[in-house]
Amino acid sequence: MSSTLYNEIINEHNLRPYHKQKLENANYTLEGVNPSCGDEITLELFIEDGIIKDAAYEGSGCAISQASADIMAEMVIGKTLDEATHLSNLFLKMIKEGVSEEELEELDEAGILQSVSHMPARVKCAVLGWRTMKELIEPLKDNN
Amino acid sequence: MRELDDKVREVFPIIKNNDIAYLDNGATTQKPECVLNAVKKYYNEENANPMRGIYELSVAATDAYENAREAAAEFINAGDASEIVFTRNASESVNLIAYSYGMSQVNEGDEIIVSTAEHHSNLLPWKHVAEVKKAKVVFYDPEPAGEFDIDKLSALLSDKTKIVAITQVSNVIGRINDIKAISKLVHEKGAVLVVDGAQAIAHIRVNVKDLGADFYVFSGHKMYAPMGIGVMYGRKELLEKMPPFLFGGEMIESVTKERTTYAEVPHKFEAGTVNVGGAVGLHAAMDFIKQYGFEQIVARENMLTSVALDGMREMPYVDIIGGDMVCNHHGIVAFRVEGVHPHDVAQVFADAGVCVRAGHHCAEPLHRYLAQFAGTRINSSTRMSIAMYNTVSEVERFLDVLSSIRGLMGL
Ligand SMILES: Cc1ncc(COP(=O)(O)O)c(C=O)c1O
Numbered sequence: 001m002s003s004t005l006y007n008e009i010i011n012e013h014n015l016r017p018y019h020k021q022k023l024e025n026a027n028y029t030l031e032g033v034n035p036s037c038g039d040e041i042t043l044e045l046f047i048e049d050g051i052i053k054d055a056a057y058e059g060s061g062c063a064i065s066q067a068s069a070d071i072m073a074e075m076v077i078g079k080t081l082d083e084a085t086h087l088s089n090l091f092l093k094m095i096k097e098g099v100s101e102e103e104l105e106e107l108d109e110a111g112i113l114q115s116v117s118h119m120p121a122r123v124k125c126a127v128l129g130w131r132t133m134k135e136l137i138e139p140l141k142d143n144n
Numbered sequence: 145m146r147e148l149d150d151k152v153r154e155v156f157p158i159i160k161n162n163d164i165a166y167l168d169n170g171a172t173t174q175k176p177e178c179v180l181n182a183v184k185k186y187y188n189e190e191n192a193n194p195m196r197g198i199y200e201l202s203v204a205a206t207d208a209y210e211n212a213r214e215a216a217a218e219f220i221n222a223g224d225a226s227e228i229v230f231t232r233n234a235s236e237s238v239n240l241i242a243y244s245y246g247m248s249q250v251n252e253g254d255e256i257i258v259s260t261a262e263h264h265s266n267l268l269p270w271k272h273v274a275e276v277k278k279a280k281v282v283f284y285d286p287e288p289a290g291e292f293d294i295d296k297l298s299a300l301l302s303d304k305t306k307i308v309a310i311t312q313v314s315n316v317i318g319r320i321n322d323i324k325a326i327s328k329l330v331h332e333k334g335a336v337l338v339v340d341g342a343q344a345i346a347h348i349r350v351n352v353k354d355l356g357a358d359f360y361v362f363s364g365h366k367m368y369a370p371m372g373i374g375v376m377y378g379r380k381e382l383l384e385k386m387p388p389f390l391f392g393g394e395m396i397e398s399v400t401k402e403r404t405t406y407a408e409v410p411h412k413f414e415a416g417t418v419n420v421g422g423a424v425g426l427h428a429a430m431d432f433i434k435q436y437g438f439e440q441i442v443a444r445e446n447m448l449t450s451v452a453l454d455g456m457r458e459m460p461y462v463d464i465i466g467g468d469m470v471c472n473h474h475g476i477v478a479f480r481v482e483g484v485h486p487h488d489v490a491q492v493f494a495d496a497g498v499c500v501r502a503g504h505h506c507a508e509p510l511h512r513y514l515a516q517f518a519g520t521r522i523n524s525s526t527r528m529s530i531a532m533y534n535t536v537s538e539v540e541r542f543l544d545v546l547s548s549i550r551g552l553m554g555l
């Protein structure tokens with residue numbers, strides 16, 4: 001038995017995150033918590049003309065929750081709200097029921113968290129950032 | 145007396161048949177064959193609804209159940225078997241005391257003292273009683289290293305104190321509390337003492353009379369018995385004046401449309417068909433423990449704990465909660481690894497076949513309280529907990545993994 005979850009990519013995003021910081025010009029903020037582990041993140045987005053121009057988060061928690069949020073922030077910058085929602089749905093699908101080859105490719109770096117789908121205790125950690133983002137942007141889409 | 149050594153593993157099927165190091169005994173223990181066989185034998189040969197039938201099988205079931213009660217009374221040195229009430233687990237036992245004794249004896253303005261080290265099971269029922277009765281829960285904080293200062297309890301106790309609830313052994317720091325000294329103080333104020341024995345019962349000899357506990361609770365599943373059977377010990381004098389908690393069959397003497405007369409203790413508190421199979425399993429588990437005796441069990445568990453602590457002391461990035469002295473741990477060692485979240489720590493252990501627990505261990509107030517001294521925001525930890533069947537090589541396997549974690553996490 002060997003550790004499959006903690007590879008270099010996860011460790012890198014956890015130890016040296018690119019987007020774990022305060023976002024000065026953020027116009028949307030939402031806090032997400034995972035009560036079972038006590039992971040918490042505050043997601044900050046700068047959204048203009050229906051596009052996520054910048055994303056960042058702050059918080060504390062296990063490597064899975066923090067790395068997943070960092071990967072997500074990296075992926076959604078420059079995306080429209082619809083595209084971001086689509087990615088979030090895909091990610092949740094990957095964890096909950098599994099995805100096709102093509103869908104996995106679409107998820108790009110986030111696909112490395114696929115193995116979490118077999119780890120019920122870690123699911124909530126992996127989806128924390130994605131769930132929070134989805135919650136944040138869902139109501140905005142209705143307004144447009 | 146049977147000698148306690150590594151051979152004891154042979155009688156635990158899960159332990160024998162898996163290449164894992166099971167070090168989550170504080171959560172639940174594995175079950176020896178004699179317990180499994182006793183349950184099977186009961187259902188194969190003696191099963192019937194106890195207390196109800198006058199035929200032979202029902203008498204056999206009743207005897208099996210009542211014999212288990214006698215055994216439990218003897219195991220903790222209760223004065224009488226009628227002081228043993230069977231429940232599902234420690235949590236239900238505390239709820240029974242809270243709903244019955246608490247709701248009937250606590251009044252507006254009264255106080256319930258609860259230690260900050262409590263498992264939620266010995267905290268939330270008291271918060272509920274306090275809320276309903278407009279009483280107050282007063283927290284008794286431990287010192288930063290985990291021990292309780294008895295003088296601080298004196299200062300908290302007053303004429304308003306009706307109940308004091310405290311654990312005998314903490315499920316996080318493993319520290320044993322001086323229940324005898326505490327009960328003296330509590331009784332001087334005329335309050336009653338509720339002791340949570342969930343983490344003590346399989347690891348030290350318990351004598352409720354000597355401790356001076358008014359109530360003492362524990363779960364069978366943490367002492368090699370099946371899940372779903374637990375004990376609430378209460379002093380008879382208290383049990384007799386307490387109202388029932390659950391209502392239904394088997395807990396009455398007579399019922400007319402107008403009037404109900406309740407059965408004698410302990411049956412007053414055991415509504416409905418009881419868990420005879422579980423009680424029989426608990427009986428077998430107690431016999432199993434007695435075959436080895438606490439002298440050997442304590443010696444072996446302390447030896448294993450000291451191997452763990454010696455190894456952990458060598459790792460400067462490991463912070464042991466509750467200090468590194470064996471006598472303060474009772475087989476429970478919770479810790480933090482610098483730079484690695486407890487859930488990641490437990491994950492690395494899991495991937496290496498070592499079963500440990502991560503989280504706040506249902507003791508959030510304690511973790512928050514301890515975090516302030518440790519200067520950390522992380523209010524959780526990883527816990528390894530030992531039982532009589534663990535071995536030195538399992539603890540060494542635990543230490544090997546522990547020493548590799550920071551590297552695996554890129555630190
Ligand atoms: C100190 C303590 N009290 C109470 C409990 C609750 O036990 P149970 O879940 O069996 O009711 C536990 C077990 O987790 C415990 O460690």
